[in-house]
Amino acid sequence: MDSKTLCLGVLSRGEASGYEIKKAFEEGPFSHFHQASFGAIYPSLNALSNEGLVACRAQAQEKRPDKKIYSLTAKGRDAFAAALLSQPDHDRVRSDFLFILFFAQFLPPARVGALIDERIAWYRQSLERMEDCTETNVVPAGAAFVRGMGIAVYRAAAEYLETNRDALVADVAEPEALVAE
Template sequence: MRPQLLALLARAPAYGYELKQGLEQTFGPAYPQPNIGQIYVTLGRLEKGGLIRGQEVAQDGRPDKKVYEITEEGIQELAEWFAAPTEGPRVRDEFFMKLVLAPGTELADQLTLINNQRRHCLTMMRGLNRLAAEEQGNRVSQLLIEGAVLHLQADLDWLERCQEELT
């Protein structure tokens, strides 16, 4: 969540709740939303690391709130994050480890594992399709959902290949 908060603060200074709202409005419900406690813990770490600075702002009749802004060090870290490629395919896939290690244990059958994983992928896909129908107006959320659905479809194709090869 560090780079996401830094990116929002690179746009404009904000306090924690505004950052939470910014994430929700930008990504919609398809993106796992952190709770406000996670946001403030992360802001504390970013501030301690010198990537942001906070300033108390007085409010009439209410507790002060802390407004955060990104520092030069934060801008540098964010620029490095944008420039770095994102990790590619998972070679250490936990499901594949189960599939390969199950034979001989008498605890799991490969075909059962594949079928359970297939059902799980299809359930997730149905949930994402429902979410997509609800998020018609949010293009960012639609792209996020579409990417997740395409990954699930690739996983289903791969499960079919595993079934052909291993069972």
């Protein structure tokens, strides 16, 4: 799934500028399962414009660069629908947190505890934001489904960390205890 398709997806929800598309991946609904930077978005929008998949309307602004507002064309909508039918790539998770924790026995116990506490706080904060999200407008079924899955998974992760944190810290504090016995 390339940056161009990602942009089409955001635009299918309504017109937006490059800056606003970035926000959708940084704080918005996509932030938990996809990312895109300016360096990827701006060139993608130019390419999509050249291909006629998006239309661009410049909004003049005082003391600021013109805001370029992009919207899907009919052709763009078709291209996006077609892209959605392709078989999705496997999910890719890159978690340095889990990699580091895997080697918890090489870390000071306090560090292990701190690492887990930070992560619990992060999950709890994310959950609050996701649950608070009382949308004014009607949320499409797909968006609601994905949001619900995010909440379910994050909740399970936070609960697991909370439940097992102390046992892990104790284990790495007494590495010989089990082996000696």
